[in-house]
Amino acid sequence: MTHKESQKSFTLPSLQTSALLLAAGLGISALLPVYAASKVSQTASVNQKTQLISQNKKVEITLVSYAVTKAAYEKIIPQFVAKWKREKGQDVIVRQSYGGSGSQTRAVIDGLEADVVALALALDTKKIEQAGLIQAGWEKENPNNSIVTRSVVALETRAGNPKKIKTWSDLAKPGVKIVTANPKTSGGARWNFLALWGAIAKNGGNETQARNFVTQVFKNVVVLPKDARESSDAFYKKGQGDVLLNYENEVILAAQQGKTDTSYEVPATNISIDAPVAVVDKNVDKHGTRAVAEAFTKFLFTAEAQREFAKVGFRPVNSTVAKEVQSRFPKISRLYTVGDLGGWNTAQKKFFDDGAIFDKIQSGR
Template sequence: MKTPTTLAVLLLALVVAACGGASDEAGTSSDAPKAAGGGASAKLSLVAYSVPKPGFDKVIPLFEKTPAGKGVTFSASYGASGDQSRKVESGLPTDVVSFSLEPDVTRLVKSGQVDDNWNQNEHKGIPFWSVVTIVTRKGNPKHITTWDDLLKPGVEVVTPNPFSSGSAKWNLLAPYADKSDGGKNPQAGLDYLSKLIGDHIKVQPKSGREATETFLQGTGDVLLSYENEALFNERAGEDIEHHTPAHTFKIENPVAVVNTSKHKAQAQAFLDFMYSPEGQTAWAEAGFRPVDTTVFDKFTADFPAPEKLWTIDDLGGWSKVNDELFDPDNGSVAKIYNKATS
């Protein structure tokens, strides 16, 4: 004989079974909780290199106001690009990655965490770009505007460590490409880097953002950096100015969806939004060069065209560059750093 309490428990169990529970994997199940706008709610984890935070601070709120972004919230982690990539490779739960350079995404392609077609869109997986620039104290007291000026006696240069930071690799590739004539004379490029690294780089912060903070705190005469980082800090009122050499390097920063994401549809919608006119405008306002030429044309005053813009393709692509220059054991740049610190 069933007691009233027993009957109540059975009835409650039947009601729960009939209704079904909400999935813990929002966006992958029809039972995912629904946002007010009708879309599935999700919290996306963004793992990024340190410098684009001002851009994401603009882009994310705009996306959350779109129909595709209704109910989507974000957690974000920023740090040195190589370190961030290795954390994701080691299992850090992630939905979207934004790295300084392509090899940090390639690492996740090799681990099976990013699809190998991640860069097959019109812009090759690059929603925004920048150029390598020279940042000095306000008034440029040492008159530093060119790569040769960095080698003046007594000039101290701040740039991150190339074995943790993507920014550092871009910073070194700019004068290397110029001095080697796009890799045609690699020894000339290496001779320049030997002087720069051995005589003028005294500190090696882990990331581009840490390098900026080190410089702003008074270390060094020159900071090598992304143009967008320089613009951000100038607009914030820091006592600095930037001078982009006539011959510099195109910085292409990839963004990709992680294929193990529990919210892959929302993650892809967020990535797609970055390429939209609204998303591209937000990136431009944050100091990044948009890949949408229509949007770019509205910001040409902020982004002057260099006389010569070297690219990674001019040097044979990332696979060649990483092996020949930045391999920790056998790369030419690695050997220069080892010699300088020995």
């Protein structure tokens, strides 16, 4: 769904009028409400961290995120709106757009004027940075390198787990039918692929062993949809496959909503699925919404917000909340990150670019 920011234009009084007002002992502010000051005047000093608040005007921001975060944000946003109203005396409207992370990324680059983006992987946020919409260094603008939620890969099976699929090695057994999205087109599927690779390479094995294992697993893949949503539909609605590689949080949320009749296992060696949040600098400066957008992103790291993420299956990044809910999640004995695999730029080139390892596995080379 595409959201367009409605914008109003305001005309400053002429210099002649201003002079008359000053002569009468009145300032321009006597006639005009106060708005974000980052680009009010070409001669004014631009302060990227400050926004003057109009006490009697609403402010609107647009959040663009990936689909499975919706349930959490529907609880978090009202809390932030109430907090801002209480502390600043201003009403905030948060427009929301949800969809596949890759599709949302393209939409923002193509003109969806997001003030805040919360996407499934840093690679997508980096693409928006490379398009000139987000300033370099955004990772340092918030706690935890701007990673706002975590999850891991779960092995979702048919009810009762008839094939006894417990861990990564079971995926390579003959006769096991696997559903996962295509990592060439799906961000979620890239996490799945890296989890499979790291199950060997980050658990005592070498890269040759890792490649052989992943090759065998993909021989068992019976359907390779373009994105995570189609992958879930193939498993849930069409009954394809014995096991679906899925985000742990999505499995938990689907179970809460009564949408599935499945079981799941979380392998003890796993990858940390780290999802970042960032302010879209070019848009907030255009809209005059920097202060509220930055306050919103910082609110996402508070205990209040992190508890809402935890309720729908995300592993909290806030240490206090993580301790509160640790019993809800299976223990991970060996957790690694995409950084341990060289970072997203390296992983993309090594595994997912045209002619890289995934293409070679698919073609049998």
